[in-house]
Amino acid sequence: MNKVITAQPLTRASFAPFGEVIDFDTDSHYPINNSRCERYHALVKPEAAGPNGHVLVNLFRGTPYDFPLTLSMVERHPFGSQAFIPLSPRPFVVVVCPNGPDGPDEPAAFLTAPGQGVNYPRGLWHGVLTPVGAPQDFVVVDRGGDGSNVEEFYFSHPYEVRLPEDFAP
Amino acid sequence: MNKVITAQPLTRASFAPFGEVIDFDTDSHYPINNSRCERYHALVKPEAAGPNGHVLVNLFRGTPYDFPLTLSMVERHPFGSQAFIPLSPRPFVVVVCPNGPDGPDEPAAFLTAPGQGVNYPRGLWHGVLTPVGAPQDFVVVDRGGDGSNVEEFYFSHPYEVRLPEDFAP
Secondary structure, eight states: OOEEEEOEEOOHHHHTTTOEEESSOSSOEEEETTTTEEEEEEEEOOOBOSTTOEEEEEEEEEOOBOSSEEEEEEEEOSSBOEEEEESSSSOEEEEEEOEETTEEOSOEEEEOOTTOEEEEOTTOEEOOOEEBSSOEEEEEEEEESSSOOOEEEEEEEEEEEEOOTTOOO | OOEEEEOEEOOHHHHTTTOEEESSOSSOEEEETTTTEEEEEEEEOOOBOSTTOEEEEEEEEEOOBOSSEEEEEEEEOTTBOEEEEESSSSOEEEEEEOEETTEEOSOEEEEOOTTOEEEEOTTOEEOOOEEBSSOEEEEEEEEESSSOOOEEEEEEEEEEEEOOTTOOO
16 A cells, blocks of 8 residues: 655745745735835745756646545756746645655645745755646746756655545635 | 827737747647646746846735826836736736837837736836736746846836726726
8 A cells, every 4th residue: 555645734834844935925025116016025046057057937737636646756856946836726736855865755745725836946856746626827937958957756655645634626 | 298108918929029928828838747737938038147146036916006107217127137927817017118329218018918927138128017907916037136236217208108998907
């Protein structure tokens, strides 16, 4: 039987060991434009290293996954960070792994609140983009350039990722 | 009387002399993640020059403006680009100016379709963020670092910016 990982709510505190949460629930903001606009400042500083590394702004259109989810693979980007900000007011699942001695350690899974985005720092093991319940669009800020910027790791025993028991899509 | 500028629909063709449109209506896309996701690739390559220049991801929460709008000022960022991608499915107004011999030339105004974003290249004169009809949230990808990254220009005769006559908010 596969080991079960249950997604927990995404918060700054719970996600702090891995990366940044991108939402309005932060003290890092100030008014601009004669106070007609509030700037939530520098929530992410994207990284774009390696040969000819540069930051890219992209849109992703993702299809939803069924749960429980069989998690066989995680990936990481050795040259750059990758931020996902949802354009759809829907939840998605974030899977991340600490570094272990021989690759990714046991995964942690988070369920976003609608509107929350995340940033994966350079080199953080993570699952693929995992919309829940419906197709979803995202702004993605990541790295372009030369060289191979993706590594994949296949678990010898896949995990089973579940949504919280009280989740109603 | 102030000269009247009427906003026109934002399209890749109409905005091409100024900057990039950010939406899904592009040929620059390909499937990833075993075709579970479509990547609309490299819609913007942010610029972050000047001392300690680096790219930032921010959120902006803007209040709407009344129309017709009196346009007295435009600004530009000498060290970096600035991209605005709406999180609210609502239109906003984009004001940009070509470079003239003594500062910004006569403005052009565009009305976005819901979901469209824009990128202002480094050094492009533009108006402040101008939501229409309701408060709006945006992802903003711009430049952090040292040095002064904003110049303002006040017109000797303000312009009057109008929405299209057939616009229904």
